[in-house]
Amino acid sequence: MGALDEGHYYLELENGVKRGGCVELSFEEEPEILGIEDAVRVLLRGLGEDIDREGLQKTPLRVAKALREGTRGYKQKVKDIVCGALFPEAGLESGVGHAGGAGGLVIVRDLDLFSYCESCLFPFQVKCHVGYIPSGHQVVGLSKLSRVADIFAKRLQDPQRLANELCTALHHGIKATGVAVVLQCSHIHLPNFESAILDPNHEGWVKILVTSGSGVFEDEKSDTWTDFLSLLRFRDINVDNIHSRGSSDKSWCPSHAFCKTEPANKVMLNAVASILCSLGEDPLRKELIETPVHFVKWLMKFKNTNLDMKLNGFVLNRRDPLTSNGRLDHNEEHFYSELNLSLWSQCEHHLLPFHGVVHIGYYCSNGVNPVGRSLLQSIVHFYGFKLQVQERLTRQIAETVSSFLGGDVMVVVEANHTCMIARGIEKFGSNTATIGVLGRFSTDPVARAKFLQIIPSSSPAQG
Amino acid sequence: MGALDEGHYYLELENGVKRGGCVELSFEEEPEILGIEDAVRVLLRGLGEDIDREGLQKTPLRVAKALREGTRGYKQKVKDIVCGALFPEAGLESGVGHAGGAGGLVIVRDLDLFSYCESCLFPFQVKCHVGYIPSGHQVVGLSKLSRVADIFAKRLQDPQRLANELCTALHHGIKATGVAVVLQCSHIHLPNFESAILDPNHEGWVKILVTSGSGVFEDEKSDTWTDFLSLLRFRDINVDNIHSRGSSDKSWCPSHAFCKTEPANKVMLNAVASILCSLGEDPLRKELIETPVHFVKWLMKFKNTNLDMKLNGFVLNRRDPLTSNGRLDHNEEHFYSELNLSLWSQCEHHLLPFHGVVHIGYYCSNGVNPVGRSLLQSIVHFYGFKLQVQERLTRQIAETVSSFLGGDVMVVVEANHTCMIARGIEKFGSNTATIGVLGRFSTDPVARAKFLQIIPSSSPAQG
Known part of the structure; x- marks a missing residue:
């Protein structure tokens, strides 16, 4: 996985709006931002657009900022978030059982996140549910589960990897007896013009349900999983449609169905590869090799000619x-x-x-x-x-x-x-x-x- | 209305998490943050709590950060957001009517926001719907409506004022023919222990629907309002239950029902007044005079004795x-x-x-x-x-x-x-x-x- 240099990073500062505020970085002069801007101009020209028309003038900068913001998780560390947010919490004082800081299941449900699909660079939406079983008489601040999920979502991702990384990081970060993660992911499936005309009922979304578990949740058939899933009922979650962990499906991304033989514009492909580099990623990472082709093919659906x-x-x-x-x-x-x-x-x-x-x-x-x-x-x-x-x-x-x-x-x-x-x-x-x-x-x-x-x-x- | 000094402002940096990132401000040393922390320690002692127990040690800092974050709108300017986000967009090329950048109604619905109630310092939730009619052959980037709404929500507010300020700011900022704002606000209504026991069906929320309109939306009976509200159907919005603008109701906040004669702890009251000062507000502003009483009375419902x-x-x-x-x-x-x-x-x-x-x-x-x-x-x-x-x-x-x-x-x-x-x-x-x-x-x-x-x-x- 790629990693960006530590140090300055991107602030969503559009038009001088300081989000959360602080001294204003001249991020518009950062080489990564400038590099993405150049690449986006190449893509716009490839689409047959006039890059000087007013609506498009700032598009390269907007795209660069969104991509840097959307991948800022590479620079964040779980340790920094969880450390200091573990609170001592007693378990049962007497009797047999589990509750509080020793064995009582804690679930945070319905966290809305978005991530970027590593296969096509489009964002996908995630409804995230996290459960853990505290050990060592301590619990973690609830919001930290959301913050840690966001660290891994704000990267180029695949749903199963996102679930696994979140689960592993939490397991170690909060020293739990077990962590369970359920993600409901939705990826837009843009048709092209012809298929939209020919199939008016085109299903516009690809959905996938993935899970990951550690410790007492490692076994998908365990009773703790059953308890957890019981409290996720009524969220269209059906145990039967959970994507098998480690299944060999290559990718859920609809871009994989693209015709491989149709040639794509080399200059545009190089531009997308350079964007991946600017995000700190390695365009030769196996999951990213086809990404430029996929992204360019998506984009060319919106070419304004013919x-x-x-x-x-x-x-x-x-x-x-x-x-x-x-x-x-x-x-x-x-x-x-x-x-x-x-x-x-x-x-x-x-x-x-x-x-x-x-x-x-x-x-x-x-x-x-x-x-x-x-x-x-x-x-x-x-x-x-x-x-x-x-x-x-x-x-x-x-x-x-x-x-x-x-x-x-x-x-x-x-x-x-x-x-x-x-x-x-x-x-x-x-x-x-x-x-x-x-x-x-x-x-x-x-x-x-x-x-x-x-x-x-x-x-x-x-x- | 209060205003904070321009310059540095607060970043949600809990435990070193840089949101959006940038060089880390030593906000923990800012006098405003330190002042709020001191005040919160006074409040915790007034509640009979041990401020050194581990779960409470960082509570003063957390409260201070949340309040500064939740009122950061005082330091933000509409001009900075809207400027550069107005795009030329043609109106109709021929025929009679309105569309595009000249007269075509644009509505952004279902923006989730939160704001702080000026009457009791508790947050309230806002479902915000904004409409505007472009003029001068230009439209504003859609996300700017959300960002401007957030500037006014992130202050100590009253729903009607929030609607009015948002409406006026947008009207001038985007030079619209008219702006309409509908806010569905929900304020938690915590019972006290006795009333919770005696009334198990205690209604836990106070809800209010407020509107504001400028230009062609100034008249609540206008056809443009009717068009706008038609597209907000199925959101529990009924024209009949819209709170009359400028109605003389003192406040929607349930804290107004508190018994005025019951004495409150003077030290705690002073602590809350000092928090208002640290947020850049004037505790003598008419809407804020009772706020310390209200906040302390809410808090004392959770006093851990007797x-x-x-x-x-x-x-x-x-x-x-x-x-x-x-x-x-x-x-x-x-x-x-x-x-x-x-x-x-x-x-x-x-x-x-x-x-x-x-x-x-x-x-x-x-x-x-x-x-x-x-x-x-x-x-x-x-x-x-x-x-x-x-x-x-x-x-x-x-x-x-x-x-x-x-x-x-x-x-x-x-x-x-x-x-x-x-x-x-x-x-x-x-x-x-x-x-x-x-x-x-x-x-x-x-x-x-x-x-x-x-x-x-x-x-x-x-x-």
Whole structure:
């Protein structure tokens, strides 16, 4: 595993915001940050983007900061966290059994974390549950379990390794009789444009459940494991679907399914390899050898060219019949809606995915034909598969749809942004809604209300 | 409003953990930190605690760090965050309406924050929803809405003021046509020992919904507000229960109900006033004048004396009849359980509340009488109303119950710890379970599994 030099490290200081504060490091001059910035500029050019347009000007710096922040765990030590946070705590004073600082099981559940997939450099989300059995009449401060988990999450990781490293570190750090770790990990699975069109039900997440145990938790069949798992019920954890420890599966990352023969741009591959070096990693480490290929292939899904041609080929011949449940009459005009169209896109400020749903409502007067769901879905994908911001995407969809549907169009986009999680922000539950209103919808609040009312309650697909 | 000196500020550096990292400030030597530590030692002595016992030795430092971290917003500037994060974004190219950077509503929902109540110094939780209508063909980076919200949350606050300050700051900072803020705030309402015993259904939370609007959102009846609220449906937000802006309610904080005449310890009051000064606040600011009284009265609920007498008075005469649904036969013995007993306590490491539920299972052989729910509930309160750690509490309940129920006892405690939220950790959804097993439960996995299975799924009461 790579390790960064000790010493200065990265602060999330975007635009002078001092997180937690202290004297401001000129991290923008650090060679590692400059190196990542250069590499990101290479990647943006490879995507066919103008690196001087305003939305992209600071993207290299933002990406560099997010990656350094997201891998800061290489520089942190478990010892520094746990040392001084072990408290003496008596066990039972009499009787037979286990409780308190001698044998009483302690579980911290539902810790939200994120980590970076070593196979493709995308962040993945982790719901972490940790249990331990104290020994030696001492317990550890509860928050330390979260802090130690974060040290190992903030690295380039694989779920099973993350679980194992956390478990081993805690076992030694808190001198427990045993430590158990359960991680529920979700990795985004971005389709490409063609597969998104052809498979509207594309499953956007790969999920895996991994466990690790030490000491009395070493045996997965032990009664202590059973006790622990009993208290994780109702979290979609089923003992049967736990990924076997040490299973030979190569990787859970969907990038492994990429066609190996399709050539990738050498300059871009080198740029990603140089990013790995700047993070203190060894690009020749066996798990990282394919990472540049995977990352570049993900990124190229959002190349901003040739899509017009694809759109014509895929979509314009697919004016399929109207789905019947979208129609609601209103005066002489008819109101139609298509709800929950899938959205996949890539945030141009951070080169991180955002995904969610698009709802489109429109009026057609008699004589104008409504359109089928698949055409609208294709338009959403057309504008999604680019480097984007949600506000622009919303406007572009609204304008395009109105151009052939007569101008009374309303578009609502609801999306989860990885950039709100996988950086200093860490707002795990947050999501963003944007609205575009054209024609009648911009002047008629009743029409807007009518459409907004039918938007279903479920929040955008979450990992 | 108070303001701290610009310059160095506090870093959450507990035990050498550098959050985000940078050169280590010797914040432990800062006069503000030292002042708060001294004040906390006064408070601990006033509680009758031994400030030299190991669990409390670092409590003054931990409290000082948490308070400085939790009020760091005084030193942050909106301008620094927003400046450089405004991106040019076109409005509609043709047609009538609003979208993109000119008029398209943008909403970021479900931002989890915490703030400190200016009336009692306890943290409260905030679910924050922000909307704005861009003007001037520019939009702001989405994460900046979260960062600006955090600046105002990280101060001593009142919900309505928090909403107003956030709204005004965003309005000017991002030069919007209008900004709307909706905050769902939850303030813990710790009962005292007597009221917890007498009212087992004590509602542990005070909740308030506040809004603020500027520009086109200034009028609460406007159509833009209706659009915004439509996209906040299914979040328990009902227009009817929105707290009227500028309403004359003095404060939502439950501490206002405290008996004003009951005298409080002058030395402790002065200690809290000095903490306010160390945070850069003016203890004579009108909203803060009563704060020392409120804080000291909260704290004194957890004074570790005289409870034995109270327990005898309240409890031991209340051996009420067994609730019938607790009994499950098992061989010749009978298995009983009491689930979801309320728990209120105060973490001795951070002087912050934790609260949740306790489940107790036990076997009685023929001839031993089971006990009523209210006795077990009183025992839970007896051990809860002290400075505690959950592991010790679990053991103490198990030992006490076993002393008169024959030794086959299992106790499970599930609790939410404010110290996992209201500090650098900010793990909003996390919670902690601890187990104590005595007698047969320590050796018989089937008995444990049987009890664990009947523990209900609902997580501990959440704000």
